[in-house]
Amino acid sequence: MNKGGMAALEALIAAAQVLILAAVVCALLVTFWQTWLKYNEACRQRQWAAVAFAYLDQDLRDAEEVLVTASELRIVQENRECIYRVTAEKSFYRGLGSAYYPLGIVESVSFRREGDLLWAELYFPGECYRCCYFLEGN
Amino acid sequence: MEVIMAAAVIALAALVLGAALAGAMQIFRASQAVTRGRLLAASHLEQAAAGVAEPFLWEGELQSTLTVLEGEGYILWQAEVSGPGLAEPLRLVGGP
Secondary structure (H helix, E strand, C coil), X not given: CCHHXXXXXXXXXXXXXXXXXXXXXXXXXXXXXXXXXXXXXXXXHHHHHHHHHHHHHHHHHCCCEEEECCCEEEEECCCCEEEEEECCCCEEEEEECCEEEEEEECCEEEEEEECCEEEEEXXXXXXXXXXXXXXXXX | CHHXXXXXXXXXXXXXXXXXXXXXXXXXXXXXXHHHHHHXXXXXXXXXXXXXXXXXXXXXXXXXEEEEEECCCCEEEEEEEECCXXXXXXXXXXXX
């Protein structure tokens, strides 16, 4: 092979190696980014659930009456009423009078009463958090 | 030579990034286990207050064990949660 042909072959091999490296870098970055996004979303859902259960716990402590239906939870207190409900856009919120406190984007929410216990379950895509509360005298 | 060096640098960077990502995942798993464990223990204590608690309650791979702590004139309940993700058992104490 002459000198020119050798140089062209070397340039071709170098270009191919650079392309392979670029492909590997892109694949790595995409993998890291996807993993990071997935865990970030799960972390946000965990925080939403923790805050929602903390609000629920606080509201149920002062409850005079608790009304449970398939789609909403209504907590009647001495001088106010709280409603926990999911909108058509899957936004789970706490309604207090005319105020609206969004608690998170959920797949669905379930409130279930078993005797004196109230089970609240928050379903997110791929995750579910639940907690129960003792409704004393309600 | 330059290509080999570039490949080595990229491999090193990927290794560091991978280690950082693994660490972040570990922190996430631990925090998720703590949140789930805290909810499980709180539920177990609420069941105890309602008088319907079993000695053990499960949520996924987490297990809560309820024990009664009796002292001079008082009774308390302790829910102890253990399972994967929790380096040490998580304890929550409540009373009637």
